[in-house]
Structures are given as structure tokens and as C-alpha cells.
Amino acid sequence: MSHTFTYRIRVWAIPSFIVLYFCIAGIPALFYLGSGGEKYLAYHFFVFTEVPSREQVTYAVYVTGVKGETIKPVQIQDADTLLADEWRNRPEYARRIEEFGRELSREVRGGDAQHAFEDLITVRPLSYEIREIRYNPIKRYLAGEIISERVIGSFTVK
Amino acid sequence: MLAFLRTLNRATIDYPRTIEAYANDLKVTERILQLVPFLYFFLLYQAFSAFALWQRTPLFTASQFDAVWSVEWLTAFPFDQAILIATSLFLIGTFLASLFFVHRGARIVAFCGLFFYHGFMSSFGAPEHNLLVWIYPLLFLIFLPDVWNRATDVLDRKKVLIAFLGAQIYIGVIYSMAGVSKLWRGFEQLLDGQANVFSPDAFALHIADWLPTVGHPSLIGPFIVEHPLLGWPLFIGMLYFQLFTIYAIFRPKLHFLWGVFLLLFYIFNFLTMNIIYIDSFFLIAALLVYSPFEREARLRDRCIEMPLIGRLVSYVWRA
Secondary structure (H helix, E strand, O other), X not given: OOOOHHHHHHHHHHHHHHHHHHHHHXXXXXXXXXOOHHHHOOHHHHOOOOOOOOOEEEEEEXXXXXXXXXXXXXXXXXXXXXXXXXXXXXXXXXXHHHHHHHHHHHHOOOHHHHXXXXXXXXXXXXXXXXXXXXXXXXXXXXXXXOOEEEEEEEEEOX | OHHHHHHHHHHHHOHHHHHHHHHOOHHHHHHHHHHHHHHHHHHHHHHHHHHHHHHHOOOOOHHHOOOOHHHHHHHHOOHHHHHHHHHHHXXXXXXHHHXXXXXXXXXXXXXXXXXXXXXXXXXXXXXXXXHHHHHHHHHHHHOOOXXXXXXXXXXXXXXXXXXXXXXXHHHHHHHHHHHHXXXXXXXXXXXXXXXXXXXXXXXXXXXXXXXXXXXXXXXXXXXXXXXXXXXXXXXXXXHHHHHOHHHHHOOHHHHHHHHHHHHHHHHHHHHHXXXXXXXXXXXXXXXXXXXXXXXOOOHHHHHHOOOOOHHHHHHHHHO
């Protein structure tokens, strides 16, 4: 049986493709997993790679509005953004929270969180309280149960 | 494990011989050639939906546009025009390929249309997950010889088989990579004493963590969270099927089984976590469930080929 040169190239192109694809996309992504590197390589294969911990930490911002009522707590996913050096500079921190709230309200998919941020920006905030909440995702989902909640900072807007 | 590695090695090394064998079966080539227009037609449908969606309500704004390298050239145009160009290329390319799939030129245009549209959709801060899986299969389809309107010889049929196998193997690589990454991280979490992919409540933890972020309850997600043990076999099964997809690709009798289980994986993804991947769903159906290879095989013969548990299945089935 005769084989043309292009046929032979085609046959071996596939195994070469597998090896190259895995080396370029797979191996670096495995090493960079969790550090953000996978975003640029093969992110789509590596979703839900990590099983969520049974004890998780989240941060909520409780805002008191201009009329004195307490607005629904706003869950902050990206705690690092909020708890960085800005914490020591309160006016700057307030601005960061508002910016973060607006940014998240554009991206957030959940209806409740969306409304919470609408409240946050339509009512002039008077004070903020940041709380650290520890929870088991399953227990919180089923019964709203949390392990612990503590205030880690608060301030009043001047 | 060694036996498995030996089998995998044999399967991959035998792959040129597999092509030789199937090249003599006219039916296989015919089935592949019949499948091709449907692949392009599905993409045409997706392109039309995308075009209509963008024209009605832009999904993103100009300020969010951060072009990836493949569509850097689109920044030369105002954002409205960039949308029109990207969606039109996708629509025109897939329209041409749906009608003139017998010509390689049309298939090249379709590939370019998808490539640029996907690049455009990935230019808003995150990769576009849905259409991504179609890029390489479309690239491989370009290499199909234009043989729809004439009789084929053995060499033609081999070329058809190689192009189609390329698309199937790509699917195998990406799912197995997803499986390997889950296993890898699973061992890391296990060693750290954390909940991991082998934990009985792993699936329930995923659901309980994910559902509040999407804000909509799923149909059976809350039930699985309430009864975590029910989710355990589903999760381990998902890991097994993802991990061995590349193995299954080199075992044609397994294509159908793997296709069905991967479809179930997507269905359960939706039922439990409200995640929809229509594009991957269709691709799996086309390439694996309707795989042109070994369609007449019996279910028992398919099951016996399954990695790690094939012998057990054979023993149980015989009994």
C-alpha cells in the first residue's frame, strides 16, 4: 500500500499535536494552578478543580444609611482588596468600598447582592462595619448556620 | 495500573494501524462526511444567535474591551463597528461552510470566523468557555479532503479518518486534562487534611459553595446538599470519565459510552449547579455519541473495554 509524504505527515501530526498541546497548555497550567497563571493558558479545563473547604472565611460589610436604618449586609468576595493597606486610611477605605461595591454590582450574578449594592449607592452611608464570618458551606446553605462572626473593624463617614 | 499503562501505550501506538483498518470500511468514512454539514450548521445557529444578541443589546461595553492578541486589529475600529465585524465574520463564515462544506476554502473561512469571534468574546476579562472547544475541531475539519462529490480511494479515506480522529483526540485531551488537574489538586488537598475530590461530601460542598453565587436554586442541587452521600458516586464517576476520556478515544467501542456519560455530566451540571454548556454538549454528541466507529458493537463488549473496571464488568456480566 502506497503512502504519500503528506499522508505520513498527517498521521504523525496528531500525536505531535497532543504532546505539544499538553506541554504548552496543560503542564504549565498544572503548576500554576490556583495562582492565576491558568487564566492565560488552559483555564477552561481547570474549573472546579479545588473542593471548597469545610470551613471558609468571608467578609461582610454592614452599612448604616443616612436615615439610621441598617442596610442588608454586602458580601465581599475579594477580601484582600479591602483589607490591604487602605484599612489604615479611612477616607480612602470608604472610597474603595464604594468603588468595589459599584464594580461588583456590575459583575455580580446574584439578584440579592445586586439589590444590596443598589441600596448601598442610593442611600448615603453613615457608618461601615466589617465582619469576618466563618462558615461551613453546606450548613450555611441548608440552615444559614455560621461557625463564628466577629467585627474586625468599623468606622463612621465624616 | 501497569496493565492500564501498557494498554494505553498499545492503543496509542496502534493508532496508525487503526486508521489502516477503518480505511477499508466505506461506511465509516460516509458517516463522517454526513456529519460534517451538521457541525457547521450548529455553529451557524450559534453565530446567528450571537449576531442577534449583540445587535439587540450589547453584552459588554467599550470600556470593558481589552483585546486579546488575535483581535488586536479590531481596536482600530470604533467599538460598535468592532462588534459588527466580529459577529459578521462568524455568521458569514459558518453560513458559507454550512452550504459549501465540500470546499476547503469555505471551511477555512468558517474557522477564521469562529477564531476571531472567540477572540473578541475573550477580550472582556475572561476566556469565553463555550465556543472554545470548537476551535481545534474546526481546524482539523479544514484538512478533510474534498471528497463529498466523488468516489473515494483508500488514501482519501485515511485522510478523512485522520482529520476526524484529530477532532476526537482533542476532545480526549481536554477532558483528560480536566480530570488530571482534579486528581492532582485532590491529592494535594488530601495531604493537607482538607476536603478533597475523594471526600463523600465533595459534590455537596461544590454545590453549596456555588449556588449562592449564581443566586438561583437548581432543580436537584439542594437535595444533593441535604444528602451529600448521594452526590459521592456522581462525583467519583465524573472524575473517572473525565480522566479516561483520552483512553476511550483510542478505544472506538468506548466512544458511545463515553459520549453518553459526558452528556449526562453536562445534564447533571445544569440540574445541580445551574451551569449550561450547550456548545460542548453538541460537540460531544456529534463526535462521541454519534461516532462513526463500532456502531454495531454490543453493550457488553463496550463495557468490557472500560479502563480499570472492564474486567469486573466482564465477570459480573458473565455471571
